[in-house]
Amino acid sequence: QPQPAMIEITVNDRLGKKVRIKCNPSDTIGDLKKLIAAQTGTRWDKIVLKKWYTIFKDHISLEDYEIHDGMNLELYYQ
Amino acid sequence: MGTGDTSSKKSEKRKRRRRSRSASPAPPPPAPSSSSQAQASSSSSSRRQQKQPQHQQDEEEQQSSGDVISLSIEETNKLRAKLGLKPLEVNSSASDPKAKPGSSSTNFLHAPAKSLTQAKHSAKVQERTLIGWQKREMREKLTRLRGLGDDSDEEDKDLSAAAWIERSRNLEAERRLAEQRAKELAELDAEFDVSRLVEADVASSAYSSNDLAGLRVAHSAKKFKEGQTTVLVLQDRGVLDSNDDDAAETLINVNMVDDERHAENVRNRAQVGSAWHAANAGLEGEAGLDDEDDELGGAAGPSVLAKYDSVIAADSASRKRAFVLAGGETEAPAAKSAAALARDAVAAASVSLDGPSELKLAADYLSAAEVAEAAKFKRRKRKVPKSRMLKADDLLPLVDDEEASKGRQEEGELVDEAPTMPGLTDAEIIEQTPSVADEALEDLQLLLERARRVQQQDGRRRPRQLPVVNRRDKQDQEEDSSGLPSASSGMVFDTTAEFCRSLGDASKAATAVAVAQAEARAAVADAAEAASFEASAAAADVDAGDDEDGLEDDYSIYGGIGAALELARRKGYLESSGGRRDAAAGSSGVSGLRAKKVFQEDLRHDDIDAKFGRRDRLSFGGGGGGGGVQEFKELRNYKPDVKLEYTDDDGRVLNQKDAFDYLSHRFHGKGSGKKKTEKRLKKIKEEELLKSMGSSDTPLGTAEKLHAKLERQGTAYVCLSGRAAAASLPSETRSTNLQSTFDLRFEIRLRCLY
Numbered sequence: 051q052p053q054p055a056m057i058e059i060t061v062n063d064r065l066g067k068k069v070r071i072k073c074n075p076s077d078t079i080g081d082l083k084k085l086i087a088a089q090t091g092t093r094w095d096k097i098v099l100k101k102w103y104t105i106f107k108d109h110i111s112l113e114d115y116e117i118h119d120g121m122n123l124e125l126y127y128q
Numbered sequence: 129m130g131t132g133d134t135s136s137k138k139s140e141k142r143k144r145r146r147r148s149r150s151a152s153p154a155p156p157p158p159a160p161s162s163s164s165q166a167q168a169s170s171s172s173s174s175r176r177q178q179k180q181p182q183h184q185q186d187e188e189e190q191q192s193s194g195d196v197i198s199l200s201i202e203e204t205n206k207l208r209a210k211l212g213l214k215p216l217e218v219n220s221s222a223s224d225p226k227a228k229p230g231s232s233s234t235n236f237l238h239a240p241a242k243s244l245t246q247a248k249h250s251a252k253v254q255e256r257t258l259i260g261w262q263k264r265e266m267r268e269k270l271t272r273l274r275g276l277g278d279d280s281d282e283e284d285k286d287l288s289a290a291a292w293i294e295r296s297r298n299l300e301a302e303r304r305l306a307e308q309r310a311k312e313l314a315e316l317d318a319e320f321d322v323s324r325l326v327e328a329d330v331a332s333s334a335y336s337s338n339d340l341a342g343l344r345v346a347h348s349a350k351k352f353k354e355g356q357t358t359v360l361v362l363q364d365r366g367v368l369d370s371n372d373d374d375a376a377e378t379l380i381n382v383n384m385v386d387d388e389r390h391a392e393n394v395r396n397r398a399q400v401g402s403a404w405h406a407a408n409a410g411l412e413g414e415a416g417l418d419d420e421d422d423e424l425g426g427a428a429g430p431s432v433l434a435k436y437d438s439v440i441a442a443d444s445a446s447r448k449r450a451f452v453l454a455g456g457e458t459e460a461p462a463a464k465s466a467a468a469l470a471r472d473a474v475a476a477a478s479v480s481l482d483g484p485s486e487l488k489l490a491a492d493y494l495s496a497a498e499v500a501e502a503a504k505f506k507r508r509k510r511k512v513p514k515s516r517m518l519k520a521d522d523l524l525p526l527v528d529d530e531e532a533s534k535g536r537q538e539e540g541e542l543v544d545e546a547p548t549m550p551g552l553t554d555a556e557i558i559e560q561t562p563s564v565a566d567e568a569l570e571d572l573q574l575l576l577e578r579a580r581r582v583q584q585q586d587g588r589r590r591p592r593q594l595p596v597v598n599r600r601d602k603q604d605q606e607e608d609s610s611g612l613p614s615a616s617s618g619m620v621f622d623t624t625a626e627f628c629r630s631l632g633d634a635s636k637a638a639t640a641v642a643v644a645q646a647e648a649r650a651a652v653a654d655a656a657e658a659a660s661f662e663a664s665a666a667a668a669d670v671d672a673g674d675d676e677d678g679l680e681d682d683y684s685i686y687g688g689i690g691a692a693l694e695l696a697r698r699k700g701y702l703e704s705s706g707g708r709r710d711a712a713a714g715s716s717g718v719s720g721l722r723a724k725k726v727f728q729e730d731l732r733h734d735d736i737d738a739k740f741g742r743r744d745r746l747s748f749g750g751g752g753g754g755g756g757v758q759e760f761k762e763l764r765n766y767k768p769d770v771k772l773e774y775t776d777d778d779g780r781v782l783n784q785k786d787a788f789d790y791l792s793h794r795f796h797g798k799g800s801g802k803k804k805t806e807k808r809l810k811k812i813k814e815e816e817l818l819k820s821m822g823s824s825d826t827p828l829g830t831a832e833k834l835h836a837k838l839e840r841q842g843t844a845y846v847c848l849s850g851r852a853a854a855a856s857l858p859s860e861t862r863s864t865n866l867q868s869t870f871d872l873r874f875e876i877r878l879r880c881l882y
Contacts, residue, residue, distance in 0.1 A: 055219035060196075070198035074217050084211050085204070089197050 059117060061086055061099065063125035073112065080108035086125070098126040340453045344378040349451045351384060358384075378450065518580070780812070 059082070061069045071085050079099060087094035099106040101123055106115060117123070199207065205215045345360065352358060360379035494502065696702050760766075774787035782790060793799045800808070817827060825831045837846060 055217035056201075058198075068196045070196055072199065072201060072204045072216055074214065077213065081211070081213050084213075085207060088207050088211065089199065 057112070057117070057119040059112075060120070060122045061125045062122055063090075063127075067125065069125075075113035075117075076111055078109060078111050079106045079115070082112065083108065090125075092127065096127050098128045100124045100126055337453075342376075343453045344376050344450050345453060346378045346380045346450045347384050347388070379453075523584070778812075 055074070056072055057075055059071050059073065061071060067090055069086055069089050071082060071089070073082055073085060080094070083094040083097045083099065086092075086097055086099075106123070201216055201218060208215055346363060358381050360381050363378040363380045365377070693702070774782045774790065776782050776786070776790055789800075799805065821827050822829075834846065838844060
């Protein structure tokens with residue numbers, strides 16, 4: 051399946067912060083965190099993205115994690 | 129995901145809101161949303177239209193507690209540019225996987241799995257086609273072939289025997305014709321002398337073996353086997369070399385030269401290298417065979433200056449191997465195989481095993497001649513004791529030395545040393561009889577000497593034991609120094625003596641320690657205690673005195689009642705409760721009768737404030753006096769000896785663990801379970817049994833029972849097994865509680881005693 055050019059991911063912090071981020075599948079998690087930080091106002095290195103107990107690492111790209119368009123990620127803070 | 133357009137719309141709306149807001153993630157004020165609602169309502173009057181955008185908005189808002197933050201593509205791109213990221217790739221059409229090399233989704237195109245049925249089917253088809261092709265080929269071959277029948281049919285030949293005979297005769301005739309023609313030709317040649325010319329030509333050009341006479345061949349004749357053609361070439365030589373013996377023309381075979389060189393190298397390497405190589409040098413090619421050093425055909429061992437053999441022996445070896453061609457047929461020398469050579473060598477060195485021609489039975493008895501020989505022997509024997517017969521003079525030095533040795537011994541110790549005679553040590557005896565080769569004689573002699581010595585010494589030792597020791601100490605030492613070779617020295621160490629001596633030292637050390645301890649204690653203790661400790665110290669001294677021998681004797685022997693009491697106390701026969709007098713609270717005597725000052729606080733029971741209000745450190749837990757509280761004067765020197773002893777319901781004294789168990793049971797209101805209680809009761813029972821155990825009997829009271837049984841029976845024995853034992857079975861058992869607790873095995877064996 052060919053990857054779409056741009057994907058939109060929803061990041062939800064269960065305390066009231068829900069952000070939709072547009073990004074490329076080739077972006078890394080670190081880049082995604084920076085985008086989130088820009089929108090939410092925290093520092094990007096304080097953000098932890100998780101899905102259930104899987105912590106997403108900063109240096110791996112979204113397509114490698116198989117994060118597709120419309121997926122929900124959990125936002126936590128460290 | 130259909131958020132493409134709607135999200136952009138909403139994001140535009142939010143854009144306006146966003147610009148006004150700061151970066152803080154505050155939830156949006158209700159006014160803008162209401163304004164947007166108002167806008168929506170104003171734009172469309174119908175309810176449905178109102179509801180839809182509201183619904184859409186509400187949807188998002190209802191999904192989370194707050195707003196869903198989302199940026200448009202342009203804003204995102206700006207943000208990305210700020211962060212240093214690539215702008216978003218916005219392609220309406222799906223991008224080719226080729227455009228993005230290295231993406232994980234495009235890297236792997238899963239090949240369809242290999243279907244086994246297809247594979248089988250195709251294999252079958254292949255097989256069938258192959259078979260069909262082979263069959264076709266075979267058929268074609270068969271059609272091409274011509275059988276015997278076909279042949280004859282085609283050529284119209286007769287199949288009869290007569291035809292065949294004709295054919296064979298024709299062949300013969302043809303052969304004869306050929307021979308004739310050859311003869312005629314030969315005659316023609318002879319007429320014209322052509323053949324002769326040809327032969328001469330051939331003869332002149334060819335070398336015969338005679339021409340090769342005198343040429344050296346640089347290999348050994350053994351290598352050239354019969355029937356084998358070996359090509360030899362002339363060895364390279366300098367142009368100006370003379371044709372002497374040393375530098376004559378030599379023929380070599382290139383391969384053989386290489387082999388020889390290799391064998392040499394291997395041999396050289398074998399000498400330098402490991403034993404394995406040396407052992408296996410013979411296996412490689414002709415290295416072993418070529419070696420002519422050893423007669424037996426094996427490799428020679430390492431010789432002197434073996435390192436330089438390769439240099440020295442190279443030439444000589446090669447020269448040795450060479451042989452010269454003689455004119456005519458040179459026969460290779462009948463090369464003896466290595467095995468044959470070995471056999472010759474062994475045969476030369478062999479010894480004949482024929483032995484004496486006659487074999488006789490050995491006789492058990494001596495013949496006359498042998499007796500005469502033995503007689504001669506006997507005569508020689510007498511010579512030895514003659515020369516060494518002891519005389520009285522010989523005994524003189526023996527006496528002095530014996531006394532000297534006695535002097536050196538310590539008092540009261542056993543003498544275990546082997547007595548030595550100074551004049552004749554064992555070695556000396558042996559030396560003096562070299563002429564006699566008989567060992568048995570010598571041993572006999574030695575034994576006799578020793579026996580004589582022992583006898584003599586024994587006779588002298590006993591009466592002289594005690595008085596000699598003290599007086600002659602110094603004198604004998606001087607005599608000793610005059611120098612008689614004696615094997616033994618003065619000091620003798622005996623295990624028993626050492627042990628006894630060490631005991632004495634140990635006991636002295638113990639007494640010293642005890643005394644020191646007593647002194648230390650006396651220095652530290654108070655007056656009241658010092659008195660009691662002195663008493664115990666005295667007892668300790670008594671103990672120390674007893675320990676001199678390392679044994680604890682009965683105190684009743686030494687000391688008076690005090691010591692006896694001390695002993696009793698030690699052994700636990702006395703209870704030490706009444707030992708110490710309480711210097712405390714004057715419970716005994718006149719002081720006990722005096723009035724005691726007791727402080728009591730007047731508390732009103734209904735006054736809560738008084739009870740619980742004032743809590744100072746003095747009233748806390750204790751309930752002390754109102755004013756200044758002083759220590760008890762009587763109790764200044766009071767040092768209580770606290771002994772908390774707990775007993776259970778039966779009155780047994782409990783140890784700490786049991787006491788705690790009891791306490792916790794009482795506290796919690798429930799005891800232990802069935803098994804635990806059983807275990808506990810069992811333990812108690814066993815303890816009691818132990819206590820009631822007599823020292824003179826086994827725990828089961830076997831001896832007592834036995835005695836009782838014997839009385840009943842009226843006999844002095846008990847039958848443990850057999851018919852008699854079966855008769856004496858237990859009628860009634862008196863003590864049942866013991867039976868139940870102990871080993872069944874034991875019971876069964878002792879049943880007859882009941």
